[in-house]
Amino acid sequence: MADTNKAAVEVFEGDDLAVSLAKYVADLSNKFTSERGAFTVCLSGGSMLEYLRKLPEPPYLDSLEWSKWHVFWLDERVVPKTHEDSNYKLALDGLLCKVPIPPGNVYAINDALSPEGAADDYERRIKELVDKNVITLSPTSGFPKFDLILLGMGPDGHVASLFPGHPLVQENKRWVTFIKDSPKPPPERITLTFPVINACAYAALxxxxxxxxxxxxSALGKSENPVKLPVALVSPEGELKWFLDKDAASKL
Ligand SMILES: O=C(O)[C@H](O)[C@@H](O)[C@H](O)[C@H](O)COP(=O)(O)O
Structure with a gap:
């Protein structure tokens, strides 16, 4: 079971989830841009972008310090950036083309590389940003500490591209790794690893x-024999907040 002691769980109806998520992200943007002049955010694919739809709207469109945002992907499908399956394309169409984030602060994967190559390249680029102090390191684990990681979850309990029963769930050295047999199509993806997810300052599921x-x-309910799904391994050093709708929370 996830460490719910430090996790806040909220259940929303209708538009309220998107309204609350936009405020949550905006408050963190204000906090980090004023405290350290940068805000590092990891986006997911799937329906996440739909739930971020209120961000590129008033009052946030004109009030957030978009120029200080640095955008990464928690996981990405290894397809061309113009492909319908690309998480980059999803984010570009849903958010990034609507807000003034400098293109140089948007860290898409190199889609010309193999999954192995793209994962190595992404890890190397994150290391360069650690050297430049754009991304800090967790003093506890030594893994990169993103300011905010936005996670979705699949029906099987996967988060990022970390699927139940897959050896990648145990990866504890790499910052970024790859999968070629993802049960959710498309099969080839790169993903941040659990130590990176769990080093973050804030995580929203x-x-x-x-x-x-x-x-x-299974992750949040009271169960005698909880099965450790990947989602239940999300346990950041910082704060975790769950944004659920009534359907997802219907068995709690
Ligand atoms: O690229 C991906 O496939 C994702 O990043 C993945 O981890 C996603 O977040 C979940 O599968 C939830 O997807 P939904 O929100 O669409 O259910």
């Missing part, structure tokens, strides 16, 4: 829909 209710129950 956004989960909606009836098909997710069992995995949510």
């Amino acid at each position: 956004v989960v909606t829909g009836k098909t997710e209710a069992d995995a949510i129950h």
